[in-house]
Amino acid sequence: MGTYILRRLLLMIPTLIGITFLLFMLVALAPGGIGAALRVSGGGQVESGQKQMMEAYLEDRYGLGDPVPVQYVRWLGRISPIKFGDRAQVSLRGERVSAPKPIKDPVAWKWFVEELPGVPEVGHEWAQGASDEERGLIYAKALEEYVAARAASVGAAAVFEQEAARLLKDTGHADIVDFRNRIEKGPANRVTPDRTHELWPRVEELGQRMMAAYTRAQDARGRLQAVFAAKPFDEAGVPIIPGALYVDWPDFGVSMTRGQPVLDLIGNRLPVTLLVNCIAFPIIYLIAIPGGMLAAVKQGKWQDTLLGGLFVAFWSVPIVWAGVLAAGYLANDRYLGWFPVAGLHSNDSDRMLFLPSFTDGFKPGFVLDTLWHLVLPVACLVYGGFAVLSKQTRAAMLDNFNADYVRTAKAKGVASNHIIFRHVFRNSLLPLITMFATVFPAMLSGSVVIERIFSIPGMGSLAIEAIYLRDRELLLANALMIAAVNLFALLLADILYAIADPRISYK
């Protein structure tokens, strides 16, 4: 059993990689690529030079300029628990801090200098008895300087690139400039610019600025590296090969559009979705099993026909329709208005007592209020699930009615109720366990729609937001979470299956 579970767990890794790769490629295929929403968010009023600088900054910050597979591998490296290279450090706020990334070579630098300025070798010594806070401050200051210098360098390069592209196009080198006025880096260094052209003085000025900014950024990087090497914080993870390999928690990164750590965002939303599903699940089983049993016992009679029809009907009701009708007729004040329309709590829920109270007239209290808000969403989640499950129960029971042991029991004169509940039902439970694995993902995705209709702040609405905003980090982390939960549900179902049925073993 242990080996089986281990094998399944190991097989999950390629599956999860496959899922995230699929999604990464899909989002990268989108018109405008991954950072489309980021680029748009600058608004129309920014001057063109500024826009270029901002785009260049975002591209540099999130590595959007690299080929998609490279970006994916980098993302994989961040979330992988096994990490290579120098160990990251944990800042006082609990964030992972790693050594500064190298800065990209500026475009066409050979036009101005023979050799690029390198990173200066500087050391850093802590003052005697510097506390953790003081070290943190020094690091933060160096980091701030470095980020500003780097942004300035990248921005200057972007502005230079636009002008240089114009020059290149004018002097017969249009083949190394693409439609967005981006210059191919390798050939640009080999080209000798036309220093007599009227655009040259401007290009040269911008180029000098770019080189100066680059030098400053390299200096700042050198200083930051020195501070980092002096270890301002505790090191993260557990080393396996010192300096080369260590194990650490996955780093899901920071949401591109919200600026918050992705794990915090998911942590806020996951409990809501789990709450809705945890209320819905027992209800589904409580309705489905008796319904399916009744249909099976009365097979061929009118009860069976009626229930069968009901199951198919419920199964065919579009979840959107159910949600819209429920929200429209039952929650809208113009019609019945029995239930709240949207959200998880009333407006004044923060002033409510936790439990209902009767001292001063009836006050529903926080718990009842939340449950009241959840009635319609849970109802919409339940109806689809129990239809599927009831049909399975019926089919499983009917399978067992055909079995030899039932005939034997009947021949021995066992009471039919006894046969139904003691013999058949217990044996029919097995498929219901596996159904858990089928219903669970369906419910997770169903809650995407339900949460949208009823404006519930859960995982589903977070996923939709991430998709609309093309927030790569958020979307991938979300998908990974949902997929992992589903895979564990599948595994759990298989293990439960083996426990419930001694005939099955995974040797």
Next chain:
Amino acid sequence: MTMLDAQRSKPAETTTVTGVQLMQGLGVQPAKGFWEDAWSQVVRQPRAIASLCWIGLVGFLAAFAPLIASGHPIYSKWNEEGPNRVASPLLRYLTAGDAMIVVIALLGGLLLLVPRSVMKMKRGHRLGLILAASAQAAFAIGIISIVQWYIGRREIPADIRQATLQPWFRPTMAAAAAVVAMAILLIVPTFRRLGGRLVFGGIVAALCFATIWGTWGRPVLETFPYRDQEAQGIAEHTYTLIPFSPNERATNLRLLEPGQTRLTPDIRYAESQGQDTSALLAKAEESPEYILGTDAIGQDVMSQMIHACRLSISIGLVSTGIAVVIGVTIGALMGYFGGWVDLLLFRVVEVFMAIPVLFLLIVAAAVLPRNTYVLMIIIGCVAWTGAARFTRAEFMRLRNQDFVQAAKSVGLPLRSVLFKHMLPNGVTPVLVDSSFAIAAAILAESVLSYLGLGPAEQASWGRLLASATNEVGEFKWWLATYPGAAIFLTALAYNLLGESLRDAIDPKLKKARV
């Protein structure tokens, strides 16, 4: 059931047949094929008949939508003297695709209705012929539409533009469509003999030729000046059943409730000003009603509902078709080879199983262009795992059987072993499942449309349903009830059909008794 009842319920027409009679050919009944037998059991069930009726109705509306619901009059008479005093704008501006669908639906319906006594061909064969003809015609017309789109662009070279204006261009295009349709039909085994194929291909090619010839160069009309013409007394127009097009919009007519007319805003205004409304009311009596109201930009809901049948029918069939083709191919490879092929491909299946299909659909639909064809491909590419798993299980069971071993040992190519010998014996579960898959695809489309990710340029039930609520919390009951009911009934019909099919094919569940 007592013994007596059991004897009474024996079928009366069962008679014994002696060996001599058998020799003479008496009492011999032609053996029914597996599918024919299953089908005859399916159509005995009332629920299956009801489902088929509903699907047939939706299909009928889909095929004839432009003739049933259109804002263009079918018959117009101008009061002034002129060369075109009488015209039919509706027929005149029918697009090539619409015209083709109407013609094929008419001819196909007739072909299916001819009784067996007149035409010996089996109904299944006839249905196959109609499907082949529509696929080829769609292909030919699709190619011509791409050409039309290309020459309709602004930035095409001048010499090509000149060529399109030549008199020979139109017949050439029509002939090209005919040749494309004909060429493919000659290869597809519609008939055993080449003569049959030639005749059938010739008919389809002639249809394509006529359609392209008749519709070439006609602009797509999106203006509706007819009501104004009538108001000014220039012309008299006669409309079809629903006198509105799905894209005929007017902002002052937004969100009218069912049963109101285009004069309702005027009447309301007159009432608010305290003016006499009797003349307007009398006029409103005559003007056509919005039977199911209008939507948020003043388009008729009934007309949109009818035109959306097309999306519903096509998205279900095409996306499931794509899913079945992908699923059967991958499932066949997994089941036949087993081993590491199975292990590797099953990881791919597991990728699609682990992530909720809807989630993947939403991501794909959000980043790819909003277009009916893209949507069909997306749904097809996401929903194939069911077919793959069924085929895998069946092929694992079949691969060690004698007939497969025999086919292998004869040295037949892999393609032949897999798809000619094994597939017909293992395709049943996939086909039963595909009926449920069609329903699932229709439901998926409704969800995507609700999230604003559906096809942009096409009327769709899901989009109508989505417009029933808005950010301010308004709820328009007619926009929720009718389109939702249409989606529900269509999904229900496919699900019921699938159930009947499964019951007919899987007799195991029938015997069970307590």
